[in-house]
Each structure stands twice: as C-alpha cells, then as structure tokens.
Amino acid sequence: MDVNYEKKKIHxxxxxxxxxxxxxxVGLITYAVYWSFFDMARLPAGEFLTEETSPDGRYTLKAYVTNGGATASYSVRGELxxxxxxDKSKTIYWxxxxxxxxxxxxxxxxxEINGHKLDVPHEEYDFRHDN
Structure with a gap:
C-alpha cells in the first residue's frame, strides 16, 4: 500500500x-504574439505630417505617415x-x-482624426482591432 501511495504522489x-x-x-507565446503584432509602442515612427494642439494647451496630436514599402500601403500614426x-507621449491612432x-x-x-473621435488620453484607435 505504501508503494501505491508514493506512486500517486509522484503522479x-x-x-x-x-x-x-x-x-x-502558452502565456509566453500569447504575450510574444501581442508584443510582436499588436503593441502600438512598436509602430514605425514615420514622416511628420501635421499637428494640432488642444484648446487648453494640455495636449498636442502629431500625425506621421509611414510608407509600407512595395508590399503594403501607407499608414497614419497619431502621437499624443x-x-x-x-518627454511624455503615446501613440493613440494607427x-x-x-x-x-x-x-x-x-x-x-x-x-477627431480622419473621422475617428477619441477621448484623450485614454482612448486609442488601431485598425487591427476594428471589427
């Protein structure tokens, strides 16, 4: 009986x-996929397009265009x-x-950027999450 009890413990x-x-x-793989493909902090910087400052002067939204090269189209990135x-900013639009x-x-x-209204600083728009 002692042997069976020890086997069960080991199992x-x-x-x-x-x-x-x-x-x-599974958790590490899930995080790696998110980090690689969906993390807005990893987006390319792009070339500066335009900027607008909020009426109270607390925020400035800067827009950049990125060239996807021969295989992808252009994209716009908005940085708040x-x-x-x-030196504090974050990407809120892609x-x-x-x-x-x-x-x-x-x-x-x-x-509002290109027809998408965002409540700053909390809301973000990312076309990859648009259903």
Missing part, C-alpha cells in the same frame, strides 16, 4: 508540473504629446491605407 507532482509549465508556455510633462491626416479638437479632451 500528482508530475501532473502539476506539466500543467503549470504548459500554462506558462503631453505638453505639461517633459490606421492603414491613409496618407493624410485631418485633425480637429472638439473640446479639451476630444480629438
């Missing part, structure tokens, strides 16, 4: 180790600059098959 440990290891591997914090940017501030916290 439980092996099963627990395999389960945790599998979950860890926090004017009251030195759209495919665009080469111009029309930016208008609706109020201090709402910007």
């Amino acid at each position: 439980k440990r092996v099963l627990r180790f395999l389960t945790i290891g599998s979950l860890l591997i 600059v926090f004017n009251q914090v030195v 759209n495919y098959r665009e080469n111009k940017a029309s930016i208008s501030w609706k109020d201090n916290n709402t910007v």
Whole structure:
C-alpha cells in the first residue's frame, strides 16, 4: 500500500508540473504574439505630417505617415504629446491605407482624426482591432 501511495504522489507532482509549465508556455507565446503584432509602442515612427494642439494647451496630436514599402500601403500614426510633462507621449491612432491626416479638437479632451473621435488620453484607435 505504501508503494501505491508514493506512486500517486509522484503522479500528482508530475501532473502539476506539466500543467503549470504548459500554462506558462502558452502565456509566453500569447504575450510574444501581442508584443510582436499588436503593441502600438512598436509602430514605425514615420514622416511628420501635421499637428494640432488642444484648446487648453494640455495636449498636442502629431500625425506621421509611414510608407509600407512595395508590399503594403501607407499608414497614419497619431502621437499624443503631453505638453505639461517633459518627454511624455503615446501613440493613440494607427490606421492603414491613409496618407493624410485631418485633425480637429472638439473640446479639451476630444480629438477627431480622419473621422475617428477619441477621448484623450485614454482612448486609442488601431485598425487591427476594428471589427
């Protein structure tokens, strides 16, 4: 009886180790795919197009165009600059098959870029997530 109990203990440990290891591997693969293909912080910088500052001067939205080369179309990237914090900015807009940017501030916290309204600084538009 002692031998069966020890075998069951070993089987439980092996099963627990395999389960945790599998979950860890799946988690790492999922994160790697997100980081490689969907993280807006990794987008190409592009060439400067235009910029508009919010009515209260807290934010500036800068638009850049990126050339996809021979296999992809142009894209527009919108970068929100926090004017009251030195060197703080984040990409809030990324759209495919665009080469111009029309930016208008609706109020201090709402910007419209190429027909997409965003509540800054929290909302983002990324065509890859548009369903």
